[in-house]
Structure formats: C-alpha cells, structure tokens
Amino acid sequence: MRFTKMHGIGNDYIYIDCTEAETPSPQKLAIEMSPRHTSVGADGVILVCRSEKADLGMRIFNSDGSEALMCGNGIRCVAKFAYDHQLTAKTNLSIETLAGIKTVSLIKDEASGEVTGATVDMGEPVLECADIPVYSPVNVKRMIEYPVQTEQGEVVVTAVSVGNPHAVIWVDSIEQAPVHTLGPKLEHNPMWPNRANIEFAHVLSPSKIEMRVWERGSGETMACGTGACACAIAAIATGHCERKVDVILPGGTLNIYWNPDNNHVYMTGPAVTVFDGTYTPHFTKTD
Numbered sequence: 001m002r003f004t005k006m007h008g009i010g011n012d013y014i015y016i017d018c019t020e021a022e023t024p025s026p027q028k029l030a031i032e033m034s035p036r037h038t039s040v041g042a043d044g045v046i047l048v049c050r051s052e053k054a055d056l057g058m059r060i061f062n063s064d065g066s067e068a069l070m071c072g073n074g075i076r077c078v079a080k081f082a083y084d085h086q087l088t089a090k091t092n093l094s095i096e097t098l099a100g101i102k103t104v105s106l107i108k109d110e111a112s113g114e115v116t117g118a119t120v121d122m123g124e125p126v127l128e129c130a131d132i133p134v135y136s137p138v139n140v141k142r143m144i145e146y147p148v149q150t151e152q153g154e155v156v157v158t159a160v161s162v163g164n165p166h167a168v169i170w171v172d173s174i175e176q177a178p179v180h181t182l183g184p185k186l187e188h189n190p191m192w193p194n195r196a197n198i199e200f201a202h203v204l205s206p207s208k209i210e211m212r213v214w215e216r217g218s219g220e221t222m223a224c225g226t227g228a229c230a231c232a233i234a235a236i237a238t239g240h241c242e243r244k245v246d247v248i249l250p251g252g253t254l255n256i257y258w259n260p261d262n263n264h265v266y267m268t269g270p271a272v273t274v275f276d277g278t279y280t281p282h283f284t285k286t287d
C-alpha cells in the first residue's frame with residue numbers, strides 16, 4: 001500500500017490515494033500506522049477519495065481509529081496531494097468532507113511553482129448547542145464563556161463547531177495549561193455526546209491568539225486547523241479579537257478571517273509533503 005506522509009504546521013497525517021481502489025478498514029489502519037515509536041507515526045490517516053458532488057472527497061481517521069467529520073490542516077494537504085499527484089490540475093478546488101463541501105485555493109511559490117499552502121473556506125461556524133452538539137444543564141441556546149464543573153474545578157467554556165465539536169478555554173499561560181489532565185477529562189465529559197476537541201488559548205492582542213490543543217481521538221497535537229478557527233471565533237464572538245486573527249500553535253501559525261458579509265471563516269496555512277512510502281498492513285480481513 002502506497003502512502004504519503006504530510007503535515008500542516010506539524011499536524012501530520014498519512015495520506016492514501018483511494019481514487020482508484022478502496023482502502024479496507026481505514027479505522028484499523030489508523031490505529032496500526034499512527035504510533036510514533038513502533039510504526040509510521042502520525043496523528044491519524046486521511047483518505048483522498050473520489051466524489052460525485054465535488055472535485056474530490058476526503059475522510060479523516062484519528063490515531064485511535066475514530067472518524068471525524070472535518071480536518072482543517074488535513075484539507076490543505078489533501079488539495080496539495082491532489083495537485084502534486086495530478087489528480088487535478090485545478091488550483092481552486094472543491095473537496096467533499098463529512099461536514100460538507102469546502103473550497104480550497106492553493107498557494108504556490110512563485111519561483112518554483114510548488115504548492116506551499118492553501119486558503120480554505122471553512123463555511124459558517126455553528127454556535128448553537130443543539131447543533132454542535134453539546135448538552136448544558138440549564139438548556140442554554142449557546143455556550144459562550146459558560147461555567148462547567150469538572151473534577152479539577154470550574155472551567156469557563158465556549159462551545160463551537162467548525163464541522164467538528166470544540167471547547168475553547170481561556171488560560172493565562174498555555175505552557176501551564178492542564179492539556180493532558182483536563183483535556184482528556186473534558187473530551188470524554190458526557191456533556192459532549194460525540195466527545196470534543198479541547199483548546200487552551202490565550203489572547204495576546206486583538207489580532208493574535210496562542211493555543212494548545214487536546215484533540216479528540218489523537219491527544220495533544222502540534223496544531224489543529226478547526227481548533228484554530230474555533231479559538232478565533234470564540235475570541236471574535238466575545239469581543240476579545242477583531243475579524244482577522246493569527247493563531248499561534250506549537251507547530252506554527254494559521255491566519256483566520258471571519259468574514260462579516262457571508263459569515264464564512266477562512267483559514268490560511270502551509271501544506272508540506274514529508275515523504276512517500278509503502279506499507280504492508282498487519283491486520284487481515286478477518287481481524
């Protein structure tokens with residue numbers, strides 16, 4: 001099985017071209033290929049698929065095998081993968097995800113012509129609890145800077161969906177943030193029927209946020225594109241930031257713009273190929 005390892009500011013996935021043949025058991029493949037010390041090593045597996053409704057389709061599996069609806073860093077890499085592997089010659093393309101069709105505009109280096117990144121129209125963010133989905137004890141419509149009781153005390157959460165569910169928590173210091181303790185506890189808190197990605201973020205200025213993320217199904221990662229959008233949305237919705245925000249993550253920076261005219265969120269960032277490889281899965285069809 002051929003694969004390409006790619007990353008968007010350190011959020012790395014194993015990309016598999018499924019446009020000619022299906023990949024059996026992608027959940028098992030993600031569990032098997034993601035471990036960093038005993039396998040290829042990645043935050044999960046992304047399938048590049050055909051689509052009847054868009055130029056291409058994608059599916060994303062976290063390292064625990066769970067399937068997510070959307071991946072912000074992944075979709076930029078899918079567009080680069082498609083262009084570099086001649087699956088398309090388009091530099092503006094539509095990609096079908098389980099969270100709907102997104103449009104991606106590739107960014108090329110002028111001198112080399114190489115695709116170095118992309119801007120993605122992430123669509124309209126969702127703040128309504130019922131649609132995220134998130135349960136609140138007193139049935140609030142939106143959970144904006146809302147107090148939540150945890151074993152580690154009260155935390156103030158803003159709930160946002162950017163295709164997948166996110167909880168944004170403002171902290172004084174991202175270095176000291178309880179990413180590995182509160183992160184998994186909140187990910188599995190029954191308030192989230194489908195679990196959630198947990199962001200610990202700090203507003204540096206009206207145009208700059210720094211954050212760390214505990215990703216649903218993958219643990220702490222170096223970056224999360226949908227998570228960066230969620231933090232920017234939470235900061236803009238609460239008046240902490242203006243419409244254009246640079247979100248600084250351990251792996252690098254993403255530029256987020258929430259357009260007031262159409263309510264769409266745009267994310268710009270790099271897409272990088274690390275290496276190509278071949279892999280023989282250990283599981284059998286009867287596993």
Ligand SMILES: N[C@@H](CCC[C@H](N)C(=O)O)C(=O)O
Pocket residue numbers: 011060062067068069070071072073074164165197215216217218221223224225226227
């Ligand atoms: N890293 C991604 C998000 C991947 C899926 C997420 N862990 C989930 O389960 O929702 C991104 O860049 O958005």
